[in-house]
Amino acid sequence: MIKRLTWRVATVTEIRQETPTARTLVFDVPGWPGHLPGQHVDVKLTADDGYSAQRSYSIANGDDGERVELTVQQVGDGEVSPYLTEVLEVGDQIELRGPVGGWFVWRPHSSPPVLLIGGGSGIVPLMAMIRSRGKSDTPFRLLYSLRDPGQLYYAGELEKVMAGVEVAYLYTRTAPPDAGRAPGRIRAADLVAYGWPPETAPDVFVCGPTGFVEAAADLLTELGHDPAKIKTERFGPTGG
Amino acid sequence: MGIISRAFQGRPRDHDEKLPPGQYLVHDFPVLSAGPTPRVPLDRWEFAIDTPEGEVHRWSWEEFQALPQETPTVDLHCVTKWSKFGTEWKGVSLDVLMEDVESAAEYALAYSYGGYTTNLPLEDLLDGKAWIVHEFDGEELAPAHGGPARLLVPHLYLWKSAKWVKGIRLLNDDWPGFWETAGYHNYGDPWREQRYQGD
Ligand SMILES: Cc1cc2nc3c(=O)[nH]c(=O)nc-3n(C[C@H](O)[C@H](O)[C@H](O)COP(=O)(O)OP(=O)(O)OC[C@H]3O[C@@H](n4cnc5c(N)ncnc54)[C@H](O)[C@@H]3O)c2cc1C
Numbered sequence: 348m349i350k351r352l353t354w355r356v357a358t359v360t361e362i363r364q365e366t367p368t369a370r371t372l373v374f375d376v377p378g379w380p381g382h383l384p385g386q387h388v389d390v391k392l393t394a395d396d397g398y399s400a401q402r403s404y405s406i407a408n409g410d411d412g413e414r415v416e417l418t419v420q421q422v423g424d425g426e427v428s429p430y431l432t433e434v435l436e437v438g439d440q441i442e443l444r445g446p447v448g449g450w451f452v453w454r455p456h457s458s459p460p461v462l463l464i465g466g467g468s469g470i471v472p473l474m475a476m477i478r479s480r481g482k483s484d485t486p487f488r489l490l491y492s493l494r495d496p497g498q499l500y501y502a503g504e505l506e507k508v509m510a511g512v513e514v515a516y517l518y519t520r521t522a523p524p525d526a527g528r529a530p531g532r533i534r535a536a537d538l539v540a541y542g543w544p545p546e547t548a549p550d551v552f553v554c555g556p557t558g559f560v561e562a563a564a565d566l567l568t569e570l571g572h573d574p575a576k577i578k579t580e581r582f583g584p585t586g587g
Numbered sequence: 588m589g590i591i592s593r594a595f596q597g598r599p600r601d602h603d604e605k606l607p608p609g610q611y612l613v614h615d616f617p618v619l620s621a622g623p624t625p626r627v628p629l630d631r632w633e634f635a636i637d638t639p640e641g642e643v644h645r646w647s648w649e650e651f652q653a654l655p656q657e658t659p660t661v662d663l664h665c666v667t668k669w670s671k672f673g674t675e676w677k678g679v680s681l682d683v684l685m686e687d688v689e690s691a692a693e694y695a696l697a698y699s700y701g702g703y704t705t706n707l708p709l710e711d712l713l714d715g716k717a718w719i720v721h722e723f724d725g726e727e728l729a730p731a732h733g734g735p736a737r738l739l740v741p742h743l744y745l746w747k748s749a750k751w752v753k754g755i756r757l758l759n760d761d762w763p764g765f766w767e768t769a770g771y772h773n774y775g776d777p778w779r780e781q782r783y784q785g786d
Binding site for chain 1: 589590591592593594595596597598600609611617618619620621622623624625667668701702731765766768769770782783784785786
């Protein structure tokens, strides 16, 4: 029997501002079947004349009953993201369906070390993996590329020292004085300094704007990582 | 109609008959793939078609370039909701490549450098509906978009148009490919909005 992905009504129960232009929406979704870290949902907005627009958003939280969290970055002239980041309020309802995607997922029982590489809002599905890690002893390393410290999502949570999870911040424009790395886009030296060596055969997840994912995945294969172990998710056409 | 989203207006509607349900129009060319972009040197590039009866047909890059070329202009529809109109390609029709292939097979599995696969009924590759293309917009096809050559099957969602295509295996039975085993629809008709299994 094929399972149908049905549209479900999702009610906003909580909103957390992550940065001036991004926020996390917490939904209660009755009937939600559960999800794996890395999967996404399709969101559908419907206007009063029946017109509707759909977009994909990664799930930010670990599997947690009927609770689904999304973190949305506002894209300037966008149709859907400005609505989600500015208009939607606690108590409002939208439709979503999922979970979608059985490839870009981390299965908590898998044993090799995990290398997470996120650019901008590409941190979202990677955060779901970190949050799902729980007491597993799989070591994680996260390389998080962001424009400047003001763009950091999940600040309080990432800054708390998590045993077994090492986080490196790669600032592309402006770094804080103690960063220890000149601002700039991700380079091979970053992967050597903060990643896992190819010999340890890590499971690698790369997510973010297309240009970022292309650059990071190319560097990884040049350093000798097995392309078959690199999973990528590309969020959009542009960006840094 | 679904529940109304309070105060959602959306873009001004220019109802476009060429836009399948749930899609929106883009003018750039987004990239979607599941892993790193493979780089395939042309001197090692090869395209093959094989059949369950045991026939194999192969083309080197030079042999492939010497085949009659077509320049289809087609609309693309990606399952991640974007559509792009009027894209211009250059390549070889599958009708040309299949001309000398004798088989009773009814299914096809396209496979790629890098290990990607996607399945479709053989008839969806024939009668002017599919090409192996190597130029986009008058330029050689960039690796991120599937170069040196990709399959182009514009009447299905774009994941069926395998990038970095290496060959097509004809089959008596349907073998689900990469996204098809990961929850996406087996056929993928944008006009019937066949995004996921069960749609
Ligand atoms: C599998 C998947 C998961 C995703 N997960 C997330 C997520 O967790 N959080 C999140 O914020 N977004 C995510 N996205 C991106 C999201 O689906 C939308 O593309 C994004 O919110 C823009 O939609 P929009 O309607 O506001 O803009 P549109 O109306 O679609 O576009 C407006 C303009 O912005 C450009 N544009 C579109 N998307 C982007 C982009 N991503 N970056 C820069 N420019 C863009 C367009 O080319 C256009 O010029 C995901 C995308 C995919 C495919």
